[in-house]
Amino acid sequence: MLTYFFSLFLIVFLGSFTFCEQLGHNNTSIFASSQTEADAIQIFEKLTRNIIADDLNTSISRGWWILSRKLIIKTHEQGIDLSPVVRSVELSIRRELNELTRLLNKKHSEIATLSPAFQWAQSSDQVYLNIKFTYRWNAPGALKIENETVSIRDNIFFFSAMGSHSHEKKKYVLKLELFDNIDSDLSEWSFGSVGKLSCTLVKKEPNTIWPRLLKDQKLKIPNMHVWWEMKEKHENLTANSSISNGTKTSNVLNNTDSFENDVISTAREEL
Numbered sequence: 510m511l512t513y514f515f516s517l518f519l520i521v522f523l524g525s526f527t528f529c530e531q532l533g534h535n536n537t538s539i540f541a542s543s544q545t546e547a548d549a550i551q552i553f554e555k556l557t558r559n560i561i562a563d564d565l566n567t568s569i570s571r572g573w574w575i576l577s578r579k580l581i582i583k584t585h586e587q588g589i590d591l592s593p594v595v596r597s598v599e600l601s602i603r604r605e606l607n608e609l610t611r612l613l614n615k616k617h618s619e620i621a622t623l624s625p626a627f628q629w630a631q632s633s634d635q636v637y638l639n640i641k642f643t644y645r646w647n648a649p650g651a652l653k654i655e656n657e658t659v660s661i662r663d664n665i666f667f668f669s670a671m672g673s674h675s676h677e678k679k680k681y682v683l684k685l686e687l688f689d690n691i692d693s694d695l696s697e698w699s700f701g702s703v704g705k706l707s708c709t710l711v712k713k714e715p716n717t718i719w720p721r722l723l724k725d726q727k728l729k730i731p732n733m734h735v736w737w738e739m740k741e742k743h744e745n746l747t748a749n750s751s752i753s754n755g756t757k758t759s760n761v762l763n764n765t766d767s768f769e770n771d772v773i774s775t776a777r778e779e780l
Contacts, residue, residue: 538563546573553579560584565594611677620671622680625650628736629722632743634715636691636722638708639736642672642681646734650674652704654681661693661710664724668706688719 539556541563543549549568553576560583568577584591626646628639643650651672660667664687671680690713698708712719722733 537561538567540564540567540576546571546576549573549576550579559587560589560591562591562594565591566598569595569598620678620680622682624730624732625681625683626732626734627683628734630736630739630743631719633718634712636687636710636712636719637736637739638666638710639739640668640683640706640708642670642704643674644732646732650704651679654700657700659698659706659708661691661696664688664690666691666708666710685722686724688721688724689714689717
């Protein structure tokens, strides 16, 4: 297995080098014409000028590790920082190796569809969703997504997107039939930089507390969680408010059995 991955590693390096030449990269390295690492090292021993990025690029792309180490040590003596070159090549090679690893799976072309984990909370006028691109809230997931779709119509919230995690492509789909209708024109959402989607859904009927998030009281979604931070934030705002304007509720928040059961059930799942 070690020999196999080493072979893949060499293929990636040789492919990277060929690709650069195909692009017509103007290689200014003094080692560009060297046929072997031994020849390049002889040139290095006589080199009097400063090391340049192309020197290190050429050495790394050809797999000349002894020369690469000598070049990096020399840059320290010359006070030159070529670390971006190494990091750039490292990312490129890692990306290619990850793709090769993904292809080792015979089912690599199949895309799994899963329902992403999410948190929710509400105020009297809005519903808040915090969606993470992973099945379990505490598990790592895709940091970037593409082909994303967010749709709100009446009481239906729909989200879908493509993402990659652990060398596998996944399709994330979340469809929620909410307790009541949403004003799609006033609602908004944004994609964060940490693999999450945050939504602020404006209730069609304002000044109302829902007894639960979903229309179907019996429906339980395993990876649905209460957004405690947001919930407590709005509860504190309500508690600190001196205005009592007769908020309409069929079951007031924290005084409704169905909502308490939903919260308790979710808390047990999180434990």
